[in-house]
Amino acid sequence: DVKVTQSSRYLVKRTGEKVFLECVQDMDHENMFWYRQDPGLGLRLIYFSYDVKMKEKGDIPEGYSVSREKKERFSLILESASTNQTSMYLCASSVRDRGYEQYFGPGTRLTVT
Amino acid sequence: AQSVTQLDSQVPVFEEAPVELRCNYSSSVSVYLFWYVQYPNQGLQLLLKYLSGSTLVKGINGFEAEFNKSQTSFHLRKPSVHISDTAEYFCAVSETSRGSTLGRLYFGRGTQLTVWP
Structure with missing residues (x-):
């Protein structure tokens, strides 16, 4: 089974801190994604990546950056955390052979105070 | 951009009743469809997915969905729900041949299914 892991389930940070959220997948998938999930808004795509060192902006990239130095790892960076970035963050990976079905990690609930 | 509409944000039902969660999408090109x-x-x-072939797709936990190309819909159904089906359900669409967004899923806002005893 595909496994997508995220570095933390719960995280509390202060305003202005630099925050790293890590995601690792173990199935050699070429595509990886970062979403944030807020009540009533569903999943919104922040960034995605089709290959190592490649990245594409999603719908809400402002205030975020990403890094993909290795195929299995995709990091989301909040350069200067703000309270409006308090949210659930979900990572996913996918591969063409399965119709781009996405496999999700358990999520990181980030609180910025 | 692709748009996915889940027509009901909340669906309350009693245990053992049938349920349908509705999903419509906007794409005019060939799509893959998913329910999570x-x-x-x-x-x-993942609950189920439609890639090609039969328009009636069966998934896990007794759920099924029907792809209707003319109505651009992919409604999810279960003939008899259990309390354990209480969860949030998301419909998603992927375009099969659109350039740089290939592989991206577009999600609806979700439907909260609550099953009462």
């Missing part, structure tokens, strides 16, 4: 389920404090789990 999310239990509290967990990530999303």
Whole structure:
């Protein structure tokens, strides 16, 4: 089974801190994604990546950056955390052979105070 | 951009009743279609998917969905729900041949299914 892991389930940070959220997948998938999930808004795509060192902006990239130095790892960076970035963050990976079905990690609930 | 509409944000039903969760999408090109389920404090789990072939797709936990190309819909159904089906359900669409967005899923806002005893 595909496994997508995220570095933390719960995280509390202060305003202005630099925050790293890590995601690792173990199935050699070429595509990886970062979403944030807020009540009533569903999943919104922040960034995605089709290959190592490649990245594409999603719908809400402002205030975020990403890094993909290795195929299995995709990091989301909040350069200067703000309270409006308090949210659930979900990572996913996918591969063409399965119709781009996405496999999700358990999520990181980030609180910025 | 692709648009996915889940017509009901909340669906309350009693145990053993049938349920239908509705999903419509806007694309005029060929698509792949997905339903995901999310239990509290967990990530999303695939329920079923349509890639090609039969328009009636069966998934896990007794769910099924029917792809209707003319109505651009992919409604999810279960003939008899259980309390354990209480969760949030997301419909998603992927375009099969659109350039740089290939592989991206577009999600609806979700439908909270609550099953009462």
